[in-house]
Amino acid sequence: MxxxxxxxxxxxxxxxxxxxxxxxxxxxxxxxxxxxxxxxPNQKAQSSVADVKEKKKTAEQIEALTVEVKELTTNLADKDKVVRVSFSFELENSKTKKEFEHLSFKVKNIIIQTLADSTVDQIKGAKGQDAMLATLMNKINPILSEGKLKQIYITDWILQ
Known part of the structure; x- marks a missing residue:
């Protein structure tokens, strides 16, 4: 029992x-x-900035929230291939811009590492550049605590 x-x-x-x-x-x-x-990566980038509320801004306001990173030159993953690139980063607000400027060394490091891991085939053409920009946005946004990175623009691009 x-x-x-x-x-x-x-x-x-x-x-x-x-x-x-x-x-x-x-x-x-x-x-x-x-x-x-x-x-x-494109969908992740879009979702990371989905909560950014868009207001119509003047060109001066956009310029005031933009930071340039000029002429970064690095080797690509392909042997003997080099890229020299400049970017403009549009940020959500002035606090984010100030934080971004203080963290510029981290941003440059992220850019260089991302490009160093990329092949010419991965970054060539508009689709490749869009994918690279989405990857950069996904890597840079987490280091920002004061707001979000809204958009990245390629302002100079030389691939050799």
Whole structure:
């Protein structure tokens, strides 16, 4: 009699544990799909700036929120290939611009590392440049705590 009760209790405990593990696994998969729904860098870049509210700004206001990084030259992943590039970064607000300027060494490092890991085929043409800009936006936005990077513009591009 006591053995039967002990057996039933242990079977019940195993069933409860199995149900909890199953529910946890389903919840984990559901949450993982939401977080990893987009692996496309362009979509990630768009979602990272989705909460930036767009107001019509004058050219002077845009210029006041823009930081230039001029003439970065680095080797590409391809042997004997070099790129010299300049960027303009449009930021959300003046606090973000100030923070961005203070972190310019990190931004330059991110740009150089991203380009150094890229091949000519990955960055050539408009699609390649768009993908590279999206990757840069995804890497730079997390280091900014005062706001977001809204847009990156390529202002000079020489690929040799």
């Amino acid at each position: 006591l053995k039967n009760k002990l057996f039933l209790i242990s079977i019940s405990m195993l069933i409860v544990i199995a149900l909890i593990l199953s529910a946890s696994l389903l919840l984990w998969n559901y949450m993982g799909e939401k977080d990893n729904a987009s692996t496309d």
